[in-house]
Amino acid sequence: xxxPVNGRRYCLKLHQNLKYKGIQPKxxxxxxxxxxxxxxxxxxxxxxNRSTIEELHQILKNWDNKIKNKGSGVS
Numbered sequence: 001x002x003x004p005v006n007g008r009r010y011c012l013k014l015h016q017n018l019k020y021k022g023i024q025p026k027x028x029x030x031x032x033x034x035x036x037x038x039x040x041x042x043x044x045x046x047x048x049n050r051s052t053i054e055e056l057h058q059i060l061k062n063w064d065n066k067i068k069n070k071g072s073g074v075s
Contacts, residue, residue, distance in 0.1 A: 027039070038051070038056075038059065042056070
């Protein structure tokens with residue numbers, strides 16, 4: 001059941017599936033593997049295996065620089 005919480009839409013069932021059952025949403029088949037890998041790392045059940053916000057910022061900043069410098073997508 002989805003309900004607004006603090007002005008945001010919040011799905012209790014989705015949260016429970018992610019946190020307690022380890023069930024994760026499926027990726028679209030055309031999502032780049034590098035992006036899927038980063039998402040999976042963020043979803044890791046073990047906190048110490050997840051990237052910090054600082055690490056995520058640096059990864060995304062590096063990807064942005066590569067795209068700007070090469071004029072191509074992240075692969």
